[in-house]
Amino acid sequence: MLGLLGLVYLSTVFAGFLAPDDPATQNRDFPFAPPTRLHVVDGTGRLHVRPFVYGLARPSGAFEEYAEDQSRIYPVRFFVRGAPYRIAGIFRGDRHLFGTDSPTRLFLMGSDDYGRDQFSRFLYGGQISLFAGLLGAGLSLGVGVVLGGLAGFYGAWVDETIMRIAELFLALPWLYLLFAVRMALPLQIEPAEAFLLVLVVIGLIGWARPARLIRGVVLSAKLRDYVVAARSLGASDLYLLRRHVLPQVLGIVLTQGALLAPQFILAEVTLSFFGLGVGEPVPSWGNMLASLQRYSVLSSYWWMFLPGVALIPVFLLYYAVADAFHQRSGAFSV
Amino acid sequence: MRDRYGLDRSLPEKYLHWLQSIARGELGFSVAYNSPVGPLLWPRARNTLLLTVTATVLAWLIAVPVGTWAASRKGGWADRVAAGATTALLGVPDLLVGLGFLLLAVRTGYFPTGGMVSIDFAALGPWDKLKDVISHFVLPVTALTLVNLPVLVRHVRASLIDVLQAPFIQAARATGVSERRLLFRHALRAAANPLISLLGLSVAALLSASLVVETIMSWPGLGPLLIEAVVARDLHLVVGAVTCSTVLLIAGNLLADGLLYLVDPRLRPTQA
Numbered sequence: 001m002l003g004l005l006g007l008v009y010l011s012t013v014f015a016g017f018l019a020p021d022d023p024a025t026q027n028r029d030f031p032f033a034p035p036t037r038l039h040v041v042d043g044t045g046r047l048h049v050r051p052f053v054y055g056l057a058r059p060s061g062a063f064e065e066y067a068e069d070q071s072r073i074y075p076v077r078f079f080v081r082g083a084p085y086r087i088a089g090i091f092r093g094d095r096h097l098f099g100t101d102s103p104t105r106l107f108l109m110g111s112d113d114y115g116r117d118q119f120s121r122f123l124y125g126g127q128i129s130l131f132a133g134l135l136g137a138g139l140s141l142g143v144g145v146v147l148g149g150l151a152g153f154y155g156a157w158v159d160e161t162i163m164r165i166a167e168l169f170l171a172l173p174w175l176y177l178l179f180a181v182r183m184a185l186p187l188q189i190e191p192a193e194a195f196l197l198v199l200v201v202i203g204l205i206g207w208a209r210p211a212r213l214i215r216g217v218v219l220s221a222k223l224r225d226y227v228v229a230a231r232s233l234g235a236s237d238l239y240l241l242r243r244h245v246l247p248q249v250l251g252i253v254l255t256q257g258a259l260l261a262p263q264f265i266l267a268e269v270t271l272s273f274f275g276l277g278v279g280e281p282v283p284s285w286g287n288m289l290a291s292l293q294r295y296s297v298l299s300s301y302w303w304m305f306l307p308g309v310a311l312i313p314v315f316l317l318y319y320a321v322a323d324a325f326h327q328r329s330g331a332f333s334v
Numbered sequence: 335m336r337d338r339y340g341l342d343r344s345l346p347e348k349y350l351h352w353l354q355s356i357a358r359g360e361l362g363f364s365v366a367y368n369s370p371v372g373p374l375l376w377p378r379a380r381n382t383l384l385l386t387v388t389a390t391v392l393a394w395l396i397a398v399p400v401g402t403w404a405a406s407r408k409g410g411w412a413d414r415v416a417a418g419a420t421t422a423l424l425g426v427p428d429l430l431v432g433l434g435f436l437l438l439a440v441r442t443g444y445f446p447t448g449g450m451v452s453i454d455f456a457a458l459g460p461w462d463k464l465k466d467v468i469s470h471f472v473l474p475v476t477a478l479t480l481v482n483l484p485v486l487v488r489h490v491r492a493s494l495i496d497v498l499q500a501p502f503i504q505a506a507r508a509t510g511v512s513e514r515r516l517l518f519r520h521a522l523r524a525a526a527n528p529l530i531s532l533l534g535l536s537v538a539a540l541l542s543a544s545l546v547v548e549t550i551m552s553w554p555g556l557g558p559l560l561i562e563a564v565v566a567r568d569l570h571l572v573v574g575a576v577t578c579s580t581v582l583l584i585a586g587n588l589l590a591d592g593l594l595y596l597v598d599p600r601l602r603p604t605q606a
Binding site (some may be wrong): 159170172173174176178179180182183185205266269270273274275276278289292295298300305308309311312313315316319 | 420421424425426427428429430433434436437438441475537538540541542545546549551556560561563564565567569572573575576579583
């Protein structure tokens with residue numbers, strides 16, 4: 001499960017190579033083109049080894065009404081040269097896993113209102129949405145572990161202070177809190193800044209629940225006989241934390257992380273959906289779904305739902321991973 | 335203008351002014367609506383409350399029997415079907431559920447696609463008014479119920495399985511209490527404690543999900559108001575809406591605690 005999830009993340013990292021198009025390339029002639037169908041059998045019944053596509057035509061001349069122009073065959077080519085890209089911001093390339101000849105486009109997931117390839121935007125959008133969730137979870141867990149650990153380990157007024165603040169955060173419905181914090185920040189921002197901003201906002205809001213859990217674990221770990229024994233033998237705080245307390249917390253941290261990440265992915269998607277997160281022209285799954293707020297798009301173009309539908313398997317994978325972590329940590333701590 | 339909105343005053347002064355307006359029930363002044371925040375919030379809070387309370391009641395009405403049924407046939411096909419369905423539902427984000435129901439409304443036309451009342455609402459008779467609100471109400475409530483259902487079903491099942499393994503259930507079974515009576519009379523009552531605690535905890539998630547569903551389906555609750563206010567950078571309105579949601583959350587928790595006290599005699603202080 002973890003491997004599968006890793007594969008999903010890797011495929012977004014290599015979006016440049018896997019996607020046939022640049023996410024910002026517009027094909028104004030093809031707005032809302034349906035997903036291109038791959039064929040292996042042509043009109044005369046001849047079988048082709050290499051899949052091919054037909055060109056797009058508008059028989060009635062009406063806007064956004066498409067048919068296949070079967071007069072010419074465009075074979076799907078692999079490792080084609082195309083738009084230049086960078087992978088992880090470092091490696092340059094212009095080879096794409098697949099593509100087809102101009103002027104036809106291969107829209108695996110259809111195109112949006114500017115004729116941009118949804119599949120390419122989907123992969124690039126995954127970089128934003130999936131990593132916002134993962135890094136957001138990492139951030140909030142980091143804060144949660146430090147504060148929860150401090151509270152649990154030192155107790156007394158440190159505990160009181162940190163836990164009262166955590167309760168303050170827990171007393172607010174978290175999506176409301178998210179929007180309220182978003183309000184305090186400038187409305188119009190660069191997409192890259194927006195990504196960082198969303199990340200930090202999500203991370204800082206979500207720390208309270210893990211902090212509470214970790215405090216509990218640390219508190220009980222601190223009282224275990226072997227920890228008390230180690231302390232009486234003169235072990236330092238740092239040694240105790242590293243050697244005895246942290247290993248117990250690890251399972252909880254991993255499980256919490258796998259549960260928080262999907263929640264935070266959804267947070268980014270929700271923010272961007274309402275136009276408060278990462279903005280155009282940079283794709284994120286949230287702002288890709290945003291066009292569904294128009295009833296005409298909602299009812300006519302089913303492929304615009306796909307980025308949202310993709311959340312389901314991602315979430316289920318995360319839950320499965322959380323289950324696996326939970327069972328493993330249970331076996332360790334009991 | 336700076337003078338009118340009090341923008342020229344110092345921060346403590348502004349804060350004091352805001353506190354005073356809370357005491358008057360105004361909760362500050364919305365610049366975007368040019369009106370005190372309080373009167374803007376109350377009808378919205380009422381609508382959110384209507385939506386969330388109905389969805390909660392519906393979700394529990396479905397979750398308790400389904401969860402109990404699954405727990406009583408632990409490992410059987412019914413349990414596995416329920417587990418599969420709840421896991422699948424759990425993976426569907428609230429955003430998508432909302433959009434799905436909106437699609438249903440737009441495509442079929444059986445249900446209105448947004449708002450709480452039709453345009454000609456004022457002209458309708460009292461009976462038609464009720465019918466009108468209900469027809470606007472059905473889809474958001476269904477969406478919100480579906481979003482909350484899987485977590486509830488899972489918890490009901492888990493707490494019942496916990497209880498069913500308790501010694502007193504074994505003892506009751508040994509004395510020949512029928513399985514049905516065992517389940518509904520003994521087990522469900524004992525499981526009420528963790529379930530009501532869950533009711534309190536789930537209010538937060540419910541309100542967050544409600545924000546999304548309300549906004550997508552343009553139900554005039556707190557959610558759309560908050561998002562409009564964030565976009566309009568209307569500070570007092572945002573703070574007001576968040577305060578309001580917090581009050582709802584705390585009220586929900588308080589209610590759950592009170593209910594727990596009523597239902598579970600173990601929590602009551604024993605008279606000496």
